[in-house]
Amino acid sequence: MSTVSNNINICIIGKPNSGKSTLFNCLIKKNISPVGEEYGLTKQLIRDQFIYNKQSFTIVDTPGLRRKSKINDIDEIQRNREAIKLIDEVDTVLLLIDSLESLTKQDFRLADLAINKKKIIFFLFNKQDILDDKNRFKSQIYKYLKNNYGQYRMVNIEFISAKRNQRITSLLKQLINKVKIKDTKIKKSKLNKFLNYLIKQDRFPKVKKIEIRPKYIVQLNEALPSFKVFINSKNRAPSIFTKYFDNTFRDYFNLEGIPINFKFISSKNPYLD
Ligand SMILES: Nc1nc2c(ncn2[C@@H]2O[C@H](COP(=O)(O)OP(=O)(O)OP(=O)(O)O)[C@@H](O)[C@H]2O)c(=O)[nH]1
Numbered sequence: 703m704s705t706v707s708n709n710i711n712i713c714i715i716g717k718p719n720s721g722k723s724t725l726f727n728c729l730i731k732k733n734i735s736p737v738g739e740e741y742g743l744t745k746q747l748i749r750d751q752f753i754y755n756k757q758s759f760t761i762v763d764t765p766g767l768r769r770k771s772k773i774n775d776i777d778e779i780q781r782n783r784e785a786i787k788l789i790d791e792v793d794t795v796l797l798l799i800d801s802l803e804s805l806t807k808q809d810f811r812l813a814d815l816a817i818n819k820k821k822i823i824f825f826l827f828n829k830q831d832i833l834d835d836k837n838r839f840k841s842q843i844y845k846y847l848k849n850n851y852g853q854y855r856m857v858n859i860e861f862i863s864a865k866r867n868q869r870i871t872s873l874l875k876q877l878i879n880k881v882k883i884k885d886t887k888i889k890k891s892k893l894n895k896f897l898n899y900l901i902k903q904d905r906f907p908k909v910k911k912i913e914i915r916p917k918y919i920v921q922l923n924e925a926l927p928s929f930k931v932f933i934n935s936k937n938r939a940p941s942i943f944t945k946y947f948d949n950t951f952r953d954y955f956n957l958e959g960i961p962i963n964f965k966f967i968s969s970k971n972p973y974l975d
């Protein structure tokens with residue numbers, strides 16, 4: 703028997719009643735976490751493990767997270783803190799969304815938290831089984847996120863039904879794949895090819911009529927894909943440049959939904975070489 707590779711840690715977060723415990727039970731194939739119509743059913747973190755395709759997972763179900771302004775129960779505040787702290791411990795965050803409800807600021811706040819902590823995040827639109835027109839729903843969601851969510855390229859999106867066990871294996875395959883991609887190293891020659899590609903594109907953002915360009919890129923030996931990007935400016939890399947760079951890099955290397963750590967390094971003397 704081949705050995706089980708490194709364990710993948712995941713947590714399920716999201717608003718009350720979105721189906722977190724249903725998904726948890728579905729993944730572990732046991733009915734451990736109580737499920738029901740009632741909002742705020744899960745009151746504590748529930749952990750378990752499962753194996754899919756020789757890959758072991760640790761998974762944590764969490765109490766539904768509501769906006770702070772809606773909470774006046776001290777226990778709920780404490781539970782919220784615990785769930786959010788949990789994000790530090792995992793590799794991947796599954797953000798569960800009830801497809802019958804609209805995305806709210808709370809969802810984006812949770813997603814931003816995970817992204818800032820450099821975690822792989824999945825937006826899981828759950829309860830697909832009760833939608834009349836799934837394709838229409840999907841295209842609306844893609845369009846909405848593209849237009850309204852600046853971090854769009856950092857997230858993975860899936861449409862599932864936890865209750866009917868629909869697209870759950872496809873989710874797990876994607877998840878394993880993303881964790882794998884996160885661990886791969888990009889060859890120096892490929893990084894140089896990318897620089898040449900940018901030069902050919904000739905769409906470098908300008909600050910005060912001066913084009914900001916990357917001069918070279920090095921990948922660092924860190925757990926997360928981390929790169930030092932040296933730029934031709936003695937000032938801090940402007941966000942117009944960092945966004946442009948991040949987007950084109952992701953597109954070029956197919957790294958959508960993968961956390962990447964770019965360290966932009968300014969030149970002491972940008973006019974040299
Ligand atoms: N139709 C449908 N119903 C679902 C699905 N997933 C969950 N539900 C239902 O949604 C309700 C809430 O499910 P839970 O799994 O308890 O939700 P939760 O997010 O854990 O809720 P809290 O613990 O209160 O935060 C239950 O009535 C589930 O049966 C789904 O994929 N399809």
Ligand SMILES: [Mg+2]
Binds near residue numbers: 736764
């Ligand atoms: Mg629950």
